[in-house]
Amino acid sequence: MxxxxxxxxxxxxxxxxxxxxxxxxxxxxxxxxxxxxxxxxxxxxxxxxxxxxxxxxxxxxxxxxxxxxxxxxxxxxxxxxxxxxxxxxxxxxxxxxxxxxxxxxxxxxxxxxxxxxxxxxxxxxxxSFDRPVGLALDLIRSGRYGQVQSVLAFNFTDFLYRPRRPEELNTAQGGGVVFSQAAHQIDVVRLLAGGLVTSVYARTGAWDKARATEGAYGALLNFESGAFAQVHYNGYGFFDSDVWMDQVGELGQIKKPLTHQATRQKRIGASDEMREVAQKAERNYGGPAYTPSASHDTAGFQHFGPVLVSCSQADLRLTPQGVEVHDVHGVQLVPCAAMDIxxxxxxxxxxxxxxxxxxxxxxxAWSKATMEVCLGILASAQQGQPITMQHQTASYSPV
Ligand SMILES: NC(=O)c1ccc[n+]([C@@H]2O[C@H](COP(=O)([O-])OP(=O)(O)OC[C@H]3O[C@@H](n4cnc5c(N)ncnc54)[C@H](O)[C@@H]3O)[C@@H](O)[C@H]2O)c1
Missing domain, CATH: 3.40.50.720 (NAD(P)-binding Rossmann-like Domain)
Known part of the structure; x- marks a missing residue:
């Protein structure tokens, strides 16, 4: 061919x-x-x-x-x-x-x-496909900033209040933010910290009885290299962590203020499951509220919330434009190469x-290892103890 x-x-x-x-x-x-x-x-x-x-x-x-x-x-x-x-x-x-x-x-x-x-x-x-993640990985692998010591990743979204199918609110059927969202965050963190998670200690939150699945989690991940990562996700966010991503949203769009409040207000009084399923489908491809995405409001690269990587010689902050390097000399933005698509x-x-x-x-194998960590978050929260990982794969050799 x-x-x-x-x-x-x-x-x-x-x-x-x-x-x-x-x-x-x-x-x-x-x-x-x-x-x-x-x-x-x-x-x-x-x-x-x-x-x-x-x-x-x-x-x-x-x-x-x-x-x-x-x-x-x-x-x-x-x-x-x-x-x-x-x-x-x-x-x-x-x-x-x-x-x-x-x-x-x-x-x-x-x-x-x-x-x-x-x-x-x-x-x-x-x-973890996002270009700033790839750039951060290149910088880490260059060895210029020393070994990764820790990663902090967090995201406050309106996930739980967007229109959902009933299964998306039922953990047994793959619902909740650990199944639906953690794979993004764990993939990013594993990629940057070397991939080999040894154990996971986590708590989850199911704080809304009307949408009775996990809407939040917090976890501490230990890595074989000695590094650790803290990940936090809150899908009940009144707060919007995109304000710490230069007001750029997950899809690279300019994020409107009070988006999360508007999402919640649409849910108030809307308790009919079938209506909610229809609402979700309406804005999908071919639905009556579908609008093809416009590239003109793109303000930066796509992302999954703030991520900070501490290396022995620098802290790296992923931004919607690239990677901000904080080291002994000061602060410098390493921009990502432009991308049309x-x-x-x-x-x-x-x-x-x-x-x-x-x-x-x-x-x-890589993605199974990410699922092992996601499942470890659920198991750790349920059992109240750390869970040992056994199926991890490396993203790079230690620098
Ligand atoms: N990477 C991302 O940014 C992202 C975003 C949203 C969803 N997802 C993932 O995509 C998957 C789908 O989620 P969604 O939010 O798009 O759901 P959705 O309900 O919006 O879309 C699912 C589609 O699959 C169709 N479908 C269901 N069963 C089918 C079958 N047996 N054969 C053919 N089509 C079938 C449905 O009619 C529907 O159009 C999930 O695994 C979700 O985690 C990824």
């Missing part, structure tokens, strides 16, 4: 995750969207019209489509294992949304299926794997 040929992607699930990835898929010439499958007819009709692509009636048919080379699995997490196995059985490479799956056994079966089929398995998008880093990774034979950064 010629190296110039775009990757032919079939999409399983045209919901929120797809809506957020669409600006990437649509703008990057290395991608061709060739097929989709989703029970929402309005979404598949728009997909057919926009991309001249095939809409399939079932995941099975999409995976069997000879025109599909990679399957982007953007279905709810309980489907990830089954859909990844189906794709592998048809010899298709997989990009599966975070979290990889709901248990380590599911992760193992996904890894095994891809290995048996000789196909690639990549987990993402997660915010949001989340282009995801395509960079797929392209390097598919067309240049590179190994994935966000492969099955």
């Amino acid at each position: 010629s190296v110039e040929q775009p990757l032919r992607v079939g999409v399983l699930g045209l919901g929120r995750a797809f809506t957020l990835m669409l600006p990437t898929w649509a703008a990057d010439p290395r991608i061709q969207l060739v097929a989709c499958c989703d029970p929402h007819d309005n979404a598949t009709a728009l997909f057919r019209e926009q991309f001249g692509a095939q809409a399939h009636e079932s995941a099975q048919a999409l995976c069997a489509d000879p025109n599909v080379e990679w399957v982007y699995i953007a279905t709810p997490h309980p489907w990830h294992e089954a859909h990844a196995a189906l794709a592998a059985a048809h010899g298709k490479h997989v990009l599966v949304e975070k979290p990889m799956a709901l248990s380590l056994a599911e992760c193992d079966r996904m890894i095994h299926a891809a290995k048996q089929a000789g196909t690639h398995l990549v987990v993402g998008h997660s915010h 949001p989340r282009q880093e995801v395509v960079d990774e797929l392209w390097s794997i598919a067309r240049h034979g590179a190994s994935p950064v966000h492969g099955g």
Whole structure:
């Protein structure tokens, strides 16, 4: 196959995750969207019209489509294992949304299926793909600032009060912020601190009986290198930690003040589950409130809240523009190279794997290790004790 040929992607699930990835898929010439499958007819009709692509009636048919080379699995997490196995059985490479799956056994079966089929398995998008994270990793690996001693990562969002499907508010079905959000934060922290978590000690918070899943967590992670990380997530945020990201939101947009208050006010009195499901779908691709994302209000790179890395010779603050280095000489911003397409880093990774034979950064074993930490947060909070990790993989050798 010629190296110039775009990757032919079939999409399983045209919901929120797809809506957020669409600006990437649509703008990057290395991608061709060739097929989709989703029970929402309005979404598949728009997909057919926009991309001249095939809409399939079932995941099975999409995976069997000879025109599909990679399957982007953007279905709810309980489907990830089954859909990844189906794709592998048809010899298709997989990009599966975070979290990889709901248990380590599911992760193992996904890894095994891809290995048996000789196909690639990549987990993402997660915010560890963000360019400032990559830049911070390069700076750390250069050895210029000495060894990583600690990482502080936190995020105050309105996650719990955005429109949700009932499963997203039920931990047993993969709901709550540990399953839905921690993979972003843990992936970032593991990447920067070397990857090898030895133990996790955590607390979780389920503070709203009407939305009875974890909306918050705090955890202390120990690393094999001796480094430690503190991670904190609050999806009930009245406060908005984007004020400490130069008022730039998760998607790189200018964050409007009082966004969290507005999200909560929309929920007041809205107790009808079905109405809430409809509200979530309305702003997704093909829905009545769907608006294609505009690039003009992009103010910086995407991010997952403030992250500070303490190395022996400098503190590194990740910003929406790059990495701010605080050392004995003062403060200096190392800017990230400009990027025309949001989340282009995801395509960079797929392209390097598919067309240049590179190994994935966000492969099955790496992402299973992130899930081990996420599951460790839940287990530690439940048991009130630290949980030892056994399936960790390194992101770099100690400097
Ligand atoms: N990386 C990110 O920024 C990001 C953002 C949102 C969601 N996600 C992840 O994406 C996944 C989906 O979440 P979401 O918020 O998009 O949910 P969603 O409900 O908005 O979308 C899911 C879509 O999958 C479709 N679907 C469900 N079962 C299907 C099946 N068997 N075959 C084909 N289509 C099916 C639904 O009709 C829906 O359109 C989750 O794992 C979530 O964690 C990632």
